[in-house]
Amino acid sequence: MDEKTSWIRRRPTRAVKVGPLQIGGGAPVSVQTMTKTDTRDIWATVDEIRRLHIAGADLVRLAVPDKEAARALKTIVKHSPLPVVADIHFHHLLALMALEAGVHKLRLNPGNIGGEAKVREVVREAKARGVPIRIGVNAGSLEKDLLEKVGRVPEALVESARRHIQILEDMDFFDIVVSLKASDVPTMVRAYELMAEVSPYPLHLGVTEAGPGLPGIVKSVAGISHLLAQGIGDTIRVSLTEDAAREVEVGLEILYALKLRTKRLEIVACPTCGRVEIDLFKAVREAEEKLQDVQVPVKVAIMGCVVNGPGEAQEADVGVAGGNGYAVLFKKGRIVRRVREDEMVDALVEAVREIEAEAKKEGAG
Numbered sequence: 419m420d421e422k423t424s425w426i427r428r429r430p431t432r433a434v435k436v437g438p439l440q441i442g443g444g445a446p447v448s449v450q451t452m453t454k455t456d457t458r459d460i461w462a463t464v465d466e467i468r469r470l471h472i473a474g475a476d477l478v479r480l481a482v483p484d485k486e487a488a489r490a491l492k493t494i495v496k497h498s499p500l501p502v503v504a505d506i507h508f509h510h511l512l513a514l515m516a517l518e519a520g521v522h523k524l525r526l527n528p529g530n531i532g533g534e535a536k537v538r539e540v541v542r543e544a545k546a547r548g549v550p551i552r553i554g555v556n557a558g559s560l561e562k563d564l565l566e567k568v569g570r571v572p573e574a575l576v577e578s579a580r581r582h583i584q585i586l587e588d589m590d591f592f593d594i595v596v597s598l599k600a601s602d603v604p605t606m607v608r609a610y611e612l613m614a615e616v617s618p619y620p621l622h623l624g625v626t627e628a629g630p631g632l633p634g635i636v637k638s639v640a641g642i643s644h645l646l647a648q649g650i651g652d653t654i655r656v657s658l659t660e661d662a663a664r665e666v667e668v669g670l671e672i673l674y675a676l677k678l679r680t681k682r683l684e685i686v687a688c689p690t691c692g693r694v695e696i697d698l699f700k701a702v703r704e705a706e707e708k709l710q711d712v713q714v715p716v717k718v719a720i721m722g723c724v725v726n727g728p729g730e731a732q733e734a735d736v737g738v739a740g741g742n743g744y745a746v747l748f749k750k751g752r753i754v755r756r757v758r759e760d761e762m763v764d765a766l767v768e769a770v771r772e773i774e775a776e777a778k779k780e781g782a783g
Contacts, residue, residue, distance in 0.1 A: 426676060429649045431620045434550045434593050437501035437522035439477055441550075441595060441652050442620030447678050448476035448653040449669040450622075451662040452505070457487040457494070464497045466662065471499040473663040474670050476653075479503040479525060488512050491519035503552070510536040517543050523595075525552040528585040541589045550593035553582045556626055557600035557609075572608035575600065579613060594619045595653070599626035603641040610645050620652035630659040635668055642669075646676055683712040686734060687720040694722035696740040696759055704763045709770055714777040716770055736769040738762050 433443025441448060451470055455463045457480045467478050478500045482488050488504075495502050503523040504516035510531040513524055517540075524544060528537045528551075544551055555578045557570055564574040575598040586594055596619050598609040606625055613621065625641040628634035638656040645651050654672065656665040673679035687702050688694075702720050709718070719737030732751030739746050745762040746753045747769060757765045 426647060426678065427649045429614055430618075431652055432592065432594075432618050434595055434620055435548065436477055436503070436550060439501050439522075441622075445652070447646065447651060447673055449474065449666055449673065450477045450479060450503070450653055450655045451475050451665040451669070452479040452481070452655070452657075454662050457481055457483075458490050460490045460493050463490070463494055467494070467498045467500055467502075470662055470666060473666040475500060475662075475666045477501040477503060477522070479505050479655075481505050482512050482516055483507075485512065485515065488515035488519065491516055491521055495520045495522075506531065510540050513540045514543055517547055517549060521549065523550050523552060525554050527553060527555070528582050537585060538589060541586060541591045545589075545591055545593075548593075550595060551586065551591070552595040552597060552622060553579055553586075554622075555579045555582070555596070555598045557602070557605060558626070570605070572598075572605055572612055575605075575609040576612045576616070580616070583617070583619070595622050596620070597622040597624060599624050599657075601625060601627045601637075603637055606641050607644050610650055611648070614648075614650045621650060622653045622655065623651040624655040624657055626657055628657050628659075634658045634660070638668060639672060643672055643676060646672070646678065680715050682715055683709050684715075684717045685709075685720060686717065686737075688722050690722055693741075695742050696722055696745070696762075698722040698740075701738075701740070701763055705766060708763065708767045712770060712774060714774050716773050718766065718770060720766070735773055736766065738766045 431442035434441045439448060453463055453466050455466050457463055470478055480502060482504045491504060501522035503525055504521040506513045506516060506524060506526040508530055513526060513531060531537060555575050557575060560570060560574050560578055564578055568574050579596050579598055583594060596613060596617060598613055600606040603625055610621060623642045623645055625638045628637045642654050654669050656668045658665050674681040685705060690698050705720055717734045719734035721739040723739060723741060736749050740759050740762050743759050745757055745759055747755050747757060747765050
């Protein structure tokens, strides 16, 4: 199942091209992250981008704090397997240098890179090169007058975004993506909901500064998934105080869970209880390790109860349910054979490989 068959009805938005990648306009929700390396260290940054590409990222953002970092972009873009987004603050010359280096997208706020003449210079160059601009509003850096007028509330984020959008629209620039991030999940969610009601532009979702580990993951999932389930959001970034590949992993899992992207290998397993008579944790780990290279979509069930297992996982393509020294192998909820417990994982892997071979044969035919 993917976006075409998911129960989620996506909000229609304007299509924006970021190099070869489309954001919005009905395109699949994309996953992005940001490099943790110093952009000035060209080859460390390129190596990280390559690793993020393998992890499944669709595009990558780089910090550009100074001219040295901006000059590094040309080589990085040349060797990057992913579209590159330049993150610019305060200095319009850095934006111009990034465009000259060939970046595929800018992330900036038009209101904080100088006066109107400087903004026009950046917009004119971005338009000539077909490079979109993401307006990135952050609850932690709202305009002083908005904070004094209404405070750090969702409405203030929306108003800030609309101000910046207006600057670009007044220059006949419409290749815009918008983000309204906050570290507070309810604030972030409501801001995006309000923006979705008044803006045709693609929305980039994220809970900013979500933090490390489980709390950061939970905050990100709570905010991003709530919006995606409403059809809001065209691209996402999970902002964790962890390796960027972990951000990509969590972002993909969000899309898999909502059926907005098809997962090649999906393992469902019972949480275990007092009825379980096998080492289910070990079985799941072994199956994950042996099936990590599966190349076709397949749903696998590993259950610890031979009574309820096949029924509870009847939608799985293949599965096993074990107990009391043996296990049953089943396909689409139907038991096909019985095996010893120590053969359980190998029997499961063999059945998955048969499905994979059949799928490849059909594809070749």
